[in-house]
Amino acid sequence: xxxxxxxxxxxxxxxxxxxxxxxxxxxxxxxxxxxxxxPRPGGGPPRSAPPASNAPAENEPKKDDEPVEPEKxxxxxxxxxxxxxxxxxxxxxxxxxxxxxxxxxIGTGVEIPKDAEVLDATGYHVYPGLVAFRATxxxxxxxxxxxxxxxxxxxxxxxxxxxxxxxxxxxxAKLTFGSVEDMIVRKEPLVNLNYSTRSPDARRRLRESLDKxxxxxxxxxxxxxxxxxxxxxxxxxxxxxxxxxxxxxxxLKGEVAAEISADRAHDLYQACELADRYGIRxxxxxxxxxxxxxxxxxxxxxxxxxxxxxxxxxDERHVRPTGSSIENAAILHNYGVRTAILPPGLSVSTWGVxxxxxxxxxxxxxFAVRGGLPQEEAIRGITIDAARLLxxxxxxxxxxxxxxxxxxITDGDLxxxxxxxxxxxxxxxxxxxxxxxxxxxxxxxxxDRNAPPPNDYWPRRLGSDWEGPPLPEKQPQAGR
Amino acid sequence: MRMRMRMRxxxxxxxxxxxxxxxxxxxxxxxxxxxxxxVVVRAGRVITVSGEEYAPGMxxxxxxKVRLVGQNLEYPDGATVIDARGQTVMPGMIHVxxxxxxxxxxxxxxxxxxxxxxxxxxxxxxxxxxxEAGFTAVxxxxxxxxxxxxxxxxxxxxxxxxxxxxxxxxxRVDMTDPASDKGTLRNALKKAQEEIDKVExxxxxxxxxxxxxxxxxxxxxxxxxxxxxxxxxxxxxxxxSPPKPEEKxxxxxxSPPKPxxxxxxxxxxxxxEGEKKEPEQFVPPAMDPxxxxxxxxxxxxxxxxxxIELDQASDxxxxxxxxxxxxxxxxxxxxxxxxxxxxxxxxxxxKALGEKKALVVVPPAIYYLPLTVEQYNLAAELTKAGCKxxxxxxxxxxxxxxxxxxxxxxxxxxxxxRADALKxxxxxxxxxxxxxxxxxxxxKDRDADLVFLxxxxxxPRSEVTQVMIGGEIVYERKDGRR
Numbered sequence: 022x023x024x025x026x027x028x029x030x031x032x033x034x035x036x037x038x039x040x041x042x043x044x045x046x047x048x049x050x051x052x053x054x055x056x057x058x059x060p061r062p063g064g065g066p067p068r069s070a071p072p073a074s075n076a077p078a079e080n081e082p083k084k085d086d087e088p089v090e091p092e093k094x095x096x097x098x099x100x101x102x103x104x105x106x107x108x109x110x111x112x113x114x115x116x117x118x119x120x121x122x123x124x125x126x127i128g129t130g131v132e133i134p135k136d137a138e139v140l141d142a143t144g145y146h147v148y149p150g151l152v153a154f155r156a157t158x159x160x161x162x163x164x165x166x167x168x169x170x171x172x173x174x175x176x177x178x179x180x181x182x183x184x185x186x187x188x189x190x191x192x193x194a195k196l197t198f199g200s201v202e203d204m205i206v207r208k209e210p211l212v213n214l215n216y217s218t219r220s221p222d223a224r225r226r227l228r229e230s231l232d233k234x235x236x237x238x239x240x241x242x243x244x245x246x247x248x249x250x251x252x253x254x255x256x257x258x259x260x261x262x263x264x265x266x267x268x269x270x271x272x273l274k275g276e277v278a279a280e281i282s283a284d285r286a287h288d289l290y291q292a293c294e295l296a297d298r299y300g301i302r303x304x305x306x307x308x309x310x311x312x313x314x315x316x317x318x319x320x321x322x323x324x325x326x327x328x329x330x331x332x333x334x335x336d337e338r339h340v341r342p343t344g345s346s347i348e349n350a351a352i353l354h355n356y357g358v359r360t361a362i363l364p365p366g367l368s369v370s371t372w373g374v375x376x377x378x379x380x381x382x383x384x385x386x387x388f389a390v391r392g393g394l395p396q397e398e399a400i401r402g403i404t405i406d407a408a409r410l411l412x413x414x415x416x417x418x419x420x421x422x423x424x425x426x427x428x429x430i431t432d433g434d435l436x437x438x439x440x441x442x443x444x445x446x447x448x449x450x451x452x453x454x455x456x457x458x459x460x461x462x463x464x465x466x467x468x469d470r471n472a473p474p475p476n477d478y479w480p481r482r483l484g485s486d487w488e489g490p491p492l493p494e495k496q497p498q499a500g501r
Numbered sequence: 502m503r504m505r506m507r508m509r510x511x512x513x514x515x516x517x518x519x520x521x522x523x524x525x526x527x528x529x530x531x532x533x534x535x536x537x538x539x540v541v542v543r544a545g546r547v548i549t550v551s552g553e554e555y556a557p558g559m560x561x562x563x564x565x566k567v568r569l570v571g572q573n574l575e576y577p578d579g580a581t582v583i584d585a586r587g588q589t590v591m592p593g594m595i596h597v598x599x600x601x602x603x604x605x606x607x608x609x610x611x612x613x614x615x616x617x618x619x620x621x622x623x624x625x626x627x628x629x630x631x632x633e634a635g636f637t638a639v640x641x642x643x644x645x646x647x648x649x650x651x652x653x654x655x656x657x658x659x660x661x662x663x664x665x666x667x668x669x670x671x672x673r674v675d676m677t678d679p680a681s682d683k684g685t686l687r688n689a690l691k692k693a694q695e696e697i698d699k700v701e702x703x704x705x706x707x708x709x710x711x712x713x714x715x716x717x718x719x720x721x722x723x724x725x726x727x728x729x730x731x732x733x734x735x736x737x738x739x740x741x742s743p744p745k746p747e748e749k750x751x752x753x754x755x756s757p758p759k760p761x762x763x764x765x766x767x768x769x770x771x772x773x774e775g776e777k778k779e780p781e782q783f784v785p786p787a788m789d790p791x792x793x794x795x796x797x798x799x800x801x802x803x804x805x806x807x808x809i810e811l812d813q814a815s816d817x818x819x820x821x822x823x824x825x826x827x828x829x830x831x832x833x834x835x836x837x838x839x840x841x842x843x844x845x846x847x848x849x850x851x852k853a854l855g856e857k858k859a860l861v862v863v864p865p866a867i868y869y870l871p872l873t874v875e876q877y878n879l880a881a882e883l884t885k886a887g888c889k890x891x892x893x894x895x896x897x898x899x900x901x902x903x904x905x906x907x908x909x910x911x912x913x914x915x916x917x918x919r920a921d922a923l924k925x926x927x928x929x930x931x932x933x934x935x936x937x938x939x940x941x942x943x944x945k946d947r948d949a950d951l952v953f954l955x956x957x958x959x960x961p962r963s964e965v966t967q968v969m970i971g972g973e974i975v976y977e978r979k980d981g982r983r
Binding site (some may be wrong): 166172 | 679680681683684813814815818819822846849
C-alpha cells in the first residue's frame with residue numbers, strides 16, 4: 022500500500038468522527054454541502070455563482086432539462102469505498118446511497134434498501150465523475166440526446182478515463198453509455214466571444230454591441246422606475262435584440278458567462294478590462310501566461326481553463342516575464358483565480374501523440390500538482406471547479422446529497438500515474454466496468470498492481486460471459 | 502425436366518381410406534365436379550418450413566392454393582401432375598427490402614402517402630434474375646430519409662392480375678441518422694396526433710352544435726305545442742329532427758363518397774365519416790395523407806407496421822426513445838450495418854430485442870469482431886435471444902440474390918439452426934412483409950408459390966430448376982446455363 026493511501030486511510034480527525042456518528046450522519050448531511058464560492062478579491066457577491074447554485078438541489082424549481090423522477094424508486098448504492106467528496110472531505114468506508122439517479126445519503130451507517138443495486142467498492146477510491154470543460158467526439162448532433170452514438174468506442178474510452186460530464190458543442194452533456202436518457206445537463210452555458218488582439222475589428226464590434234445593450238438596460242431600468250409613477254411611460258424597444266445581441270444581453274444580465282480564448286498576457290489583460298468594464302463573468306481558455314498576471318485576473322474575477330503541461334518558450338523581445346510555466350495553475354490558485362484543468366487534446370486519440378488527450382485527463386491534473394498546486398485543488402480543477410465554470414455545479418462535480426449519482430471509482434489515488442478506473446457510474450448506472458470491458462482489463466486485473474495480466478484479453482469481449490479461447494495446458498517453450 | 506402425365510383413375514373408395522391418413526380435409530368426391538384446377542407436385546423432398554419435411558413428398562394444389570401436403574396423397578382425376586421426384590421443393594423465397602429495378606432518389610420528410618408499388622412498371626423490370634435465385638415475391642420499399650413511404654409486396658411472376666399481393670406492407674422509418682431522423686419521427690407522431698385531435702375537436706364542435714340545434718328545436722316544438730292549434734306552421738321544423746337518430750347508425754354506409762381522403766389508406770376514417778350530400782352528417786376535416794399510416798397506428802389500427810431501419814446499435818435506443826409512448830406499435834427492425842466492422846456492436850441490443858421477441862431483418866452475413874478474425878453471427882445471436890429473424894440480401898444485385906442460399910449456409914455453419922435459416926427467407930420474411938397468411942410456407946390454403954431445387958437449398962451445388970407461382974410454372978432453368 023502506498024504511503025499516500027496510508028495517509029488517506031488513517032484519516033483526519035473529522036473522518037473518524039464521521040465514522041463514529043453513523044446513522045446520525047444522515048441528519049447531519051447538510052454539513053457536507055459545498056462551501057460558498059471563494060470570496061472575490063475586493064469583496065462583493067461572488068460573481069461566478071450561477072443562480073441557485075448554492076441552494077439545495079431538491080428545493081430548486083425543476084428545469085426542462087432535468088430528469089423527471091420515475092414513480093418507482095430505484096436505489097443504487099456504492100459501499101465501502103474511500104469517498105472523496107471533493108467539496109467536503111474524505112470519508113473512509115462510507116456508503117453512498119442513490120435514489121432515482123440522485124445521491125440520497127452519504128455515510129458509514131446508511132441503511133441500504135433491500136432492492137437496491139449495490140456496488141461493493143471496498144478498497145477503492147470513489148470520486149465524483151470527472152468533468153471536462155470541453156470535449157469533442159463523445160457526443161453527436163446539435164442535440165446530443167438525439168445524435169449520439171451511445172455505444173461508441175470513444176465514449177467507452179472517455180468513461181474509462183473517469184469522465185462523466187463534458188461540454189460538447191454548446192451543450193453540457195453526460196456520457197450515458199448504453200442509454201439515451203438523462204443525457205443533457207445544461208444547454209448553452211457559455212457565450213463564445215472573439216476578443217483577441219489579432220482581430221481588432223471583432224473587438225470593436227463586440228464592444229459596440231455591449232455598449233448598446235448597456236444603454237438599453239439603463240433605459241429599461243429608467244422605464245421601470247418611471248412606470249411606477251407615470252402611466253404613460255414608453256417601454257424601450259427590444260425587438261432588435263436577436264441572435265448575438267440576445268446572447269450578449271444574457272451575458273450582461275449575468276445569466277451566462279463568456280468564454281474567451283486567450284493565451285498571452287496582452288489578451289488576458291484585454292479580457293480583464295472587458296470583465297471590469299461590463300461586469301461580466303469571463304472564462305479564459307488557454308491562459309498559459311496567466312501566471313505573469315494572476316493578481317490582475319483575480320481582481321477582475323476572471324476564471325481560467327489551463328493546460329498545465331503547455332510548454333511555450335519565453336519571448337526574449339519582451340522585458341516582462343513571458344512564456345508558460347509549470348507553476349501556472351498553482352500561481353493562479355494562490356491568487357484566487359478559479360482554475361479548471363484541460364489536456365491539450367480535447368478528444369480521444371488512439372493514434373499520434375497519445376497521452377495528451379482526454380484518456381489521460383487525470384494526468385493533466387497531476388501536472389498541475391507537479392507545479393505546486395495542492396492535490397485537492399488539482400482534483401477540484403477536473404471536477405467541481407470545471408462544473409462551476411460550466412454552471413452545472415448544482416448537479417455534478419462533487420459527491421453531495423441531491424447531486425447526480427456520477428462517480429469515478431478508481432483502484433488508487435486519482436492523480437497517481439498507475440491508477441486505473443475500475444467503474445464509472447453515470448446517473449446511478451454502471452456505465453463502465455473495467456472487468457467487463459476489455460479495454461484495460463488486461464492491465465493489473467482487479468486493481469492488484471502486482472497481479473499478472475490475464476491471458477485472454479483479446480479480442481474485445483462482448484459481455485461478461487465470454488470465456489475466451491481455450492488455453493493450452495502448458496505454454497510452449499521457446500526454441501533454443 | 503418437367504414432366505406431366507395423366508394418372509390412372511382410382512376408385513373413390515380407396516380415396517376415402519387415404520383421407521383418413523391425412524389429417525387435413527381431403528378432396529371430397531363432390532368437389533371434383535367443380536371447375537377447380539388441380540396440380541399435383543410429386544417431389545423427392547418437400548420442405549414445408551412450417552413444420553415437417555416430407556421425403557418423398559406430395560403437394561396437391563387447387564386453383565393456385567395448396568390443398569394438401571404430405572405423402573401418398575389422393576388427388577382427383579384429371580389433375581396435372583408435375584414429377585419432380587429428383588428435386589427438393591420449398592416455399593418461394595421473399596425479398597423483404599428491395600429497390601430492384603427502381604431508381605434511387607432521396608425523398609426526405611414524411612411521405613406516408615407514397616406507395617413503393619406505384620413506382621413499379623412491371624414491363625420495365627426484368628424479374629427473371631429474381632426467379633433464377635428462387636425469389637417468388639419481393640417487397641418493394643420506398644427510398645429516402647425520414648419516413649419515405651409505404652412498401653408493397655409483388656410476385657415476381659405469374660398472371661399480371663395476381664402480381665400484387667399487398668399494397669401496404671410496412672411504413673419505412675429511417676433511423677440511420679438519428680440526429681435528424683429522430684426529430685422527423687418525433688414531429689411526425691406529433692403531427693399525426695394533432696390531426697386526430699383536429700378531427701376530434703371538429704366532431705365535438707359539430708355535436709355541440711347539433712345538440713344546441715336539437716334543444717332549440719325542442720324548445721320551439723314545446724312552444725308550438727303550447728300554442729297548439731293556433732297556427733299550423735309549415736312542416737320545416739319537425740322535419741330535420743327525425744333524420745338525426747336515423748343518421749347516427751348510418752356511418753358505415755357512406756364509405757364511397759369520402760371527402761377528406763385523397764386516395765391513401767381508404768379504410769381509415771370510414772367509421773368516423775359522414776357524407777357530404779347530407780349537411781346533417783358530420784364531415785370531418787381532411788387529414789394530412791402523408792401522416793395517415795401513423796394516424797392509423799395511433800388509432801390502434803395495426804395493419805401497417807413500422808419498418809425501422811437502423812445503422813448502429815445506438816440507433817435502436819434512439820428509435821425506442823421516440824416510440825416510448827407507443828410501445829404497442831407493431832414494428833420490424835432492419836439492422837443494416839453500414840459499417841460491417843461495427844456490426845458486432847448490435848450485441849449490446851440483442852438482449853433487448855430478444856426480450857421483445859422482435860421481428861428483425863438482417864443481411865445474411867457473418868461479421869467479425871473489430872480487428873479480429875473472431876466471427877460474430879448476428880442472425881444466430883438474435884435467434885438465440887428470442888427474435889424472429891428474416892434475411893434480406895444486402896444489395897439489389899442479381900449476384901447477391903444468387904448468393905443468398907450459400908450465405909445462409911454460412912450462417913448455419915456459424916451456429917444458426919437450419920430450420921431458422923430456411924424460415925428467415927420464407928416464413929419470417931413473409932411475416933416481415935405482412936403476407937404470412939398467403940406466402941412463406943407450404944401449408945393448406947397458402948399460395949402455391951414454390952421453388953424446385955436440384956438438391957438441398959443450403960447446398961451450394963444445388964440450383965433452382967423450376968419456380969411455381971400460383972400453381973403455374975413460371976420459370977424453368979434452361980439447360981446449359983452455368
